[in-house]
Amino acid sequence: MERSVLVTGAGRGIGRAVALRLAGAGFRIAINYRRNEEAAASCLAEIEAAGGQAYVLPFDISDRELVRATLEKDIEENGVYWGVVLNAGVHADNPLPSMKGEEWDRVIHTNLDGFYNIMNPLVMPMIRAKKGGRVVSMSSVAGITGNRGQVNYSAAKAGIIGATKALAQELAKRKITANSVAPGFIHTDMVADLPVDEIKRHIPMRRFGTAEEVAGLVNFLFSDDAAYITGQVISINGGLV
Numbered sequence: 001m002e003r004s005v006l007v008t009g010a011g012r013g014i015g016r017a018v019a020l021r022l023a024g025a026g027f028r029i030a031i032n033y034r035r036n037e038e039a040a041a042s043c044l045a046e047i048e049a050a051g052g053q054a055y056v057l058p059f060d061i062s063d064r065e066l067v068r069a070t071l072e073k074d075i076e077e078n079g080v081y082w083g084v085v086l087n088a089g090v091h092a093d094n095p096l097p098s099m100k101g102e103e104w105d106r107v108i109h110t111n112l113d114g115f116y117n118i119m120n121p122l123v124m125p126m127i128r129a130k131k132g133g134r135v136v137s138m139s140s141v142a143g144i145t146g147n148r149g150q151v152n153y154s155a156a157k158a159g160i161i162g163a164t165k166a167l168a169q170e171l172a173k174r175k176i177t178a179n180s181v182a183p184g185f186i187h188t189d190m191v192a193d194l195p196v197d198e199i200k201r202h203i204p205m206r207r208f209g210t211a212e213e214v215a216g217l218v219n220f221l222f223s224d225d226a227a228y229i230t231g232q233v234i235s236i237n238g239g240l241v
Helices: 013-024 037-049 064-078 101-129 151-174 196-200 211-221
Strands: 004-007 028-033 053-058 083-086 133-138 176-183 233-236
Touching (some): 004 013, 013 028, 013 083, 013 211, 028 037, 053 064, 064 101, 083 101, 133 211, 151 176, 151 233, 211 233
Parallel strands (some): 004 028, 004 083, 028 053, 176 233
16 A cells, blocks of 8 residues: 655755655655755655655745645645655744844744644545554754753744644544654754764763664654554654753
């Protein structure tokens, strides 16, 4: 049985690693991206070269009407998604006294509103399909412990955790699980400008994680072995507390 999975922000970083890993597990991947068409095309080419199935699906997750129109058209043309990985997000770091209103709004509207914008039009088609399914949201250690200079990002990621837990309760009897993955410091473009050596001293494993390690966790949550796991927040952070 062919199962399609939407992965948002799949062109680079964790999203790309997740798309590649799930494609390798036999899922057909809808590769979402916002601006970087070249990265999305590269991800598509890599999946197809390995014998997997995928296609690109451009939209900005913060644009509610565009998201709905795009997803409804895609479902009409390609069928209902069996799974969704809510990975796309942005950050605009600043201490709260210096944080501009647009920095707060952009992060909240993209990261948290994006959850609603995507899942609202997708939940009922998944329910009507009566095939079960998986939803995995990408939170962050910042959404659990907070992080200096990231009040907006921490608020959005904490909100995603709450939304995922509530959605899990709504969907459990439909055999659709919803869980949140909370990465710590992972080697991606997002951490390129951070003081890596200093941060590593605070991580018990003394290293950053890899996007492939996060993808492995998501892949497990999409497996049959994870069918009884729902409403959980699973940290992958090298022991960071």
